[in-house]
Amino acid sequence: MAEYVDNKEIEIQKGYIYKIKELNNRFAVQNGRPMRANTETYGCQQNENDTERIRGMLHEAGFEFCDDAENADVVIYNTCAVRENAEQKVFGRLGILKHIKESRPEMIIGICGCMVQQEHITEKIKKIHSHVDMVFGTHALYKMPEYLYEVITKNKKSVIDIEDSDGKIAEDIPILRDYSQKAWVSIMYGCNNFCSYCIVPYVRGRERSRTSTAVLNEVKQLVENGCTEICLLGQNVNSYGKDLEEDINFAKLLRMVNDIEGVERIRFMTSHPKDLSDELILAMAECEKVCRQLHLPFQAGSNEVLKKMNRGYTREDYLEKIRKVKEKMPDISLSTDVIVGFPTETNEDFEWTLDMLRQVEYDNIFSFIYSRREGTPAAKLDFVLSDDEIHNNFNRLLEVQNEISKKKNDAYVGRIETVLVDGVSKNDDKMLSGRTDTSKIVNFKGDKSLTGKYVKVKICEAHTWSLNGVLVD
Ligand code: SAH
Ligand code: SF4
Ligand code: F3S
Numbered sequence: 001m002a003e004y005v006d007n008k009e010i011e012i013q014k015g016y017i018y019k020i021k022e023l024n025n026r027f028a029v030q031n032g033r034p035m036r037a038n039t040e041t042y043g044c045q046q047n048e049n050d051t052e053r054i055r056g057m058l059h060e061a062g063f064e065f066c067d068d069a070e071n072a073d074v075v076i077y078n079t080c081a082v083r084e085n086a087e088q089k090v091f092g093r094l095g096i097l098k099h100i101k102e103s104r105p106e107m108i109i110g111i112c113g114c115m116v117q118q119e120h121i122t123e124k125i126k127k128i129h130s131h132v133d134m135v136f137g138t139h140a141l142y143k144m145p146e147y148l149y150e151v152i153t154k155n156k157k158s159v160i161d162i163e164d165s166d167g168k169i170a171e172d173i174p175i176l177r178d179y180s181q182k183a184w185v186s187i188m189y190g191c192n193n194f195c196s197y198c199i200v201p202y203v204r205g206r207e208r209s210r211t212s213t214a215v216l217n218e219v220k221q222l223v224e225n226g227c228t229e230i231c232l233l234g235q236n237v238n239s240y241g242k243d244l245e246e247d248i249n250f251a252k253l254l255r256m257v258n259d260i261e262g263v264e265r266i267r268f269m270t271s272h273p274k275d276l277s278d279e280l281i282l283a284m285a286e287c288e289k290v291c292r293q294l295h296l297p298f299q300a301g302s303n304e305v306l307k308k309m310n311r312g313y314t315r316e317d318y319l320e321k322i323r324k325v326k327e328k329m330p331d332i333s334l335s336t337d338v339i340v341g342f343p344t345e346t347n348e349d350f351e352w353t354l355d356m357l358r359q360v361e362y363d364n365i366f367s368f369i370y371s372r373r374e375g376t377p378a379a380k381l382d383f384v385l386s387d388d389e390i391h392n393n394f395n396r397l398l399e400v401q402n403e404i405s406k407k408k409n410d411a412y413v414g415r416i417e418t419v420l421v422d423g424v425s426k427n428d429d430k431m432l433s434g435r436t437d438t439s440k441i442v443n444f445k446g447d448k449s450l451t452g453k454y455v456k457v458k459i460c461e462a463h464t465w466s467l468n469g470v471l472v473d
Contacts (some may be wrong), residue, residue: 002243003207005142005170017061017174018147023152024062037063042090045233046204047113049184049400050141051078054112056174057145074108074148076134080116081199083371087115097446102129108151116162117203117273120374126160131452135160138189138204139167157159157473160234167205171214180306181452182229182265183222183407183421187253189217193237193272195299196310196378197342200235206286207236209244212253216260220235223262227454228304229420230257231270233417238275251283258287264454265420265437266290270337274312276321279282285328292329293439296322297337298360300345301352308344316350322360333363333408333438340391340397341370343381350393357400363438363466365401369394409440409462416472417442441466 001017005306028034037058041051054076068318069075080086090111101107109132113119117137123131133151136144139162151155185205188209219230219433236239241248250268250388257266266289273296284290286320296318300306303314325332338353357365369390372379383395419434421441426433432446434455443466444457457469 002210003120003168005168007172010170010172012144012198013057013142013145013173015061016149017057020082020145020149020152022060023149028062034062034064034360035073036071037067037074037076038066038069039078039124041077041078042086043078043082043114045231046251047080048178048191049077049186049233050113050138052175052177052184053080053141053173055176059176060174061145061148067350069093071098072107074110075112076112076144079111080375081114081118081121081203083368083373085371087121090115091129093126094132096126097202098129098131101470104404107163108148109270110131110136110144110148111139112144113153114138114200114203118199118374119162119195122162130158133158135162137162137433142170142173162213167208169208169210171210177227179422179452180226181205182231182422183227184231184233185215185218185222186210186233187250188240192237192239193312194310194377195309197339197373197376199373199376202375204235205312207239208242209234209241211244212241212256213247215253217257219260219263221259223260227260227455228264230263230266232266232269235270236275237268237274238271238277238280241328249279251277251279254280254283254287254290258289263289267293269295271297272319273318275326278324281321281324281328283445291437292332293335293441294325294332295335295337296325298341298356299337300342300349301354302345302349302358303352303469305342305345305349305352308378309342310337310377315356319359331438333440334360334361335364335366335439336360338365338367338397340367340394341371341373341383341385343378344372346384347389347393354397354400357397357404361404361408361427362401363440364405365397367394367401376377402459406462406464409464409467411462412436412440412459412467413461413462416456417469418454419445419457420454420467421450424448436467443467444469444471446471464467 024034079090134147147159190205190207190209319427417436421434423433431443456472459469460468461468
């Protein structure tokens, strides 16, 4: 049963937000502007959603936001631990911040999130990056206002809170969302699966589900504020509710969200194949608002590797689930996560991964070269393949998938699709960008006042990663 942070504790933090706001007002009188914050997010959607809460708290405390650390009074990096390169990027950034802080010692630097839940990382920060003022783990996110206040007022030189508990769920934290038309809604935290390569269960703790009332209230609130697309988030949404006393599971929750008036699109991630039930497939097929999109990571195609990964299914089990999904929803768009170069993986094993791509024909894949994570069981295994062989396999994987993705996108040419407009395209400010129900990116010409609206777009051109189209009336 998930535990909740006491309301009183949340109120205490709101008190700190108020106190920081007062400091900020004084700062604004002296400097002609309030304090500026720069936040950066590494990692998955769960972290994106956490950063929205950090920004929510900062916003309530009167902060302005800026895109670069150079101009910020407070810099907060929300970090990821899933692969080594995510950690290296943060250490690289910390090196740059050290120089900035030499000329502006009053700048406050905070590091939070998954990466700092690991002892060897916090030790390294303390030793090499003593210019960091606040270090707080995933469970201490809601206490940021207190820590920030202590550092701003210099009551404390620095704060470290990486208490390694399973963490209580904190409700009612202010939030500043990246988009108004679509929103992440975390339905659970943590993971119980302990895939042998993965650090997430160690840094995020055990699975804790929010009550259905809390989830549904958040969705209703979002709809009242004009949001129409909801993405339900969890490391393994299929095991939602297992720890709750109420009679609920993910399939039931999906139906309840589907019944909320004003919701137009429902997405969710991530699903673990071993827990993808027939009941859920049926709920997806029967709920008209649930998008025709499923992200179902298979990780590796060889049964020997899957076993060593502790994934709890075989390639045959996985393919059978995909068959059922396609049978009920022939138009579904599929995506997956794949790891190349797991220590015991041979070239023969890898051929099974390619075979999986060819059989399932995913619209899109997220592929990663295995990264050794200290403290996980796989970290003790010896590698069969050399780095060169692994990179070579990785490139082959991309080649095979690019062809499939292009073929999948080609099938859209000539169709008229409903697109929810995200806003001006990041690559071309004359174009708008949005997504289809199947989560395909569509770029087209239009006025930016269409942001947040559903429009009809005729698809004219297909690329590997996106589609181009023209607005139709
Ligand atoms: N809970 C989600 C994924 C979380 S991590 C799930 O199970 O689907 C996102 C992806 O990162 C994983 O699916 C996996 O493909 C990849 N990943 C996790 N640990 C990794 C590691 N040590 N090296 C390389 N990729 C890894
Ligand atoms: Fe990591 Fe596996 Fe949990 Fe996903 S299901 S977060 S890969 S341990
Ligand atoms: Fe990374 Fe933490 Fe997500 S380790 S992938 S940010 S849960």
